[in-house]
Amino acid sequence: MVCMDASGRTALVNAEAGRLFGYRREELTGQRVKDLELANENMETFAYSVAHDLRAPLRALSGFSKTLLEDYGDALGEEGRDYAGRIVEASEQMAMLIDDLLRLSGMNLMENAWKFTSGQDDASIEFGANPAEDGRLRCYVRDDGAGFDPACSDQLSRPFRRLHDGSEFPGTGVGLASVRRIVQRHGGLVGAEGAIGKGAAFHFTIKAEEIT
């Protein structure tokens, strides 16, 4: 998998080794840049499709199943109403999942690692997963970037709290707060370790079947 940010900083992700290697654009040959750009475009097209094209039919599912209940509830009978109610619930659940997916793809942990290692020519970002004590999967993203003061770790996942100056690392402070909210909604836990100048590691637990 390959990815690239707006500044042209690119990365090659070796899924087997579970490591992310940072490259500067000038280090890359023309063909590789083209490949990366194409892959990036494909990702954007996919995200756009998820965001927009899936929403319209979903709105119809949610709307007309609700309409069916409201206008023809009596004619449907108890069993029919139960079925229609299940369509309403499932479509709304899917709408929430799509929103979460988009939020995660927009500001996930990997992007944070990417951002907070941006000052280094050589950066290492590692991601992986191992079994947690409760049978869930513990996923982590570890970098060797700017890190943070462990004494402030409780502020990390509060909305709009930032440990770094905006001029140093841009951001809004909602990324980690969103990650925590999403993971908690799925019944998981989030945690972080780090030290100033020595990188950071973020992990969260999730049911294995939820990511397959």
Place this chain on the structure above:
Amino acid sequence: VTNPPVLLVEDNPNDEMLLLRAFKKGGFINEVVVARDGAEALAYLLPADEADWIRPALILLDLKLPKVDGLEVLRRVRADARTALIPVVILTTSAEEEDVVAGYSCGANAYVRKPVKFSAFAEAINAIGVFWLFLSEPMPEAISPARPAAQPATP
């Protein structure tokens, strides 16, 4: 006093039905005229024969439209003195920054993303109707066509 119509520019028949339902449930009595593509919308808004032209109170405009896209419709509506000051609410699936910026730059008064959940969609339609048809004072019809297009205000 008759209520001026609302023009809905929407190519998705499901969204059209759901919006009409939400609008009716909101208790609004204005007629909703539906244009199913950009060309139909322009034919209604800027007709060659002005004899039976009715100025809508509000335009609900989707962006992705067949024939003439929503932004082009908006540009032409803003460029014509007859329609320049009609409130336009963009009602679309996209919340891409690019689309939002383009929408406001072309003179939209508001930009609303269609929620997926029907109850939220109905609430949004209701809020738009209450604001633009009741709370906001309409531009006096006798004055507006003669005046040059002013910078539209956002709510």
